[in-house]
Amino acid sequence: MTANDVCPEPSGAHRAPAETPTRSRAADRAAVRAFRPHRRIPAIVVALLLTLLGLLVAIETISGLVGRPLRWIPYDGLLAWAASTLWSNPLFLLGSAIVTLLGLALLVTALVPGRPNMVPVRSGDPDLIIGLRPKSVTRALAHAAEEVPGVRSARATMRGHTVAVTPVAHGPDGFGEEVRGAVLARLAGLDLVEPYRVDVKERT
Structure with missing residues (x-):
């Protein structure tokens, strides 16, 4: 047994024998994914809103099936307004623009990366x-x-x-x-x- 067998050189102690380009690219992708910033707050807000909407629909559906509709959502008024409102109505256009802008804002928030922590x-x-x-x-x-x-x-x-x-x-x-x-x-x-x-x- 030689001295080199007992105490390996420090230069090779913590390094792989050979780094292939494929392994190096995989390591780079893993590091980028690990430190990619997450949009936690917008995701939580959207999840809460969707959860509340789902609960409201479920409650309205179940109450209607058992014969005691709560009618928290004014379906009759909404249907009457939709039937009597033209596509060119300013109120309808304003509501559509607001919903579109909110959707675009959520999309941009999801696509644009935030400031990374690492x-x-x-x-x-x-x-x-x-x-x-x-x-x-x-x-x-x-x-x-x-x-x-x-x-x-x-x-x-x-x-x-x-x-x-x-x-x-x-x-x-x-x-x-x-x-x-x-x-x-x-x-x-x-x-x-x-x-x-x-x-x-x-x-x-």
């Missing part, structure tokens, strides 16, 4: 999910910008897939490209799963 980091293993807090990422990128000569301080924010960096200079000389290069290098070092565009706005 930023997925590439691990190469679908069973190993790694994430960084957005504040930690922006702090690291701001520190990278501050390491550029001539930069007194810097601030970084993340909006979607764009990183906005605002460096403050000691003097009037431009250094935007140097800051962008430093921030891109730090992004490459963080090895985030999703690509980010760097937008630099200098301040003096």
Whole structure:
């Protein structure tokens, strides 16, 4: 038994023997899904409204079947109004517009991703999910910008897939490209799963 058999090299202790492109892509997808923000509040509101509507319909149906209709919903008035109202009626058009806007708002809320709580980091293993807090990422990128000569301080924010960096200079000389290069290098070092565009706005 050799020394290498007793104590394996640390470089291979926590890494898979080989990472295939397919496995790496699967790991990236798993990380993105794990940290995808959920629209919990809109989903809860819609679920509650649908539940209440379903209970109301069920109560009205059951009460009608047993011969004692509650008539919480004014069916006769609604049917009479629908029969006597034209499609061009302003009240009908207004109600239709409101319902359409509410539906579009719910659809946009469901499709547009919210602000993530964690930023997925590439691990190469679908069973190993790694994430960084957005504040930690922006702090690291701001520190990278501050390491550029001539930069007194810097601030970084993340909006979607764009990183906005605002460096403050000691003097009037431009250094935007140097800051962008430093921030891109730090992004490459963080090895985030999703690509980010760097937008630099200098301040003096």
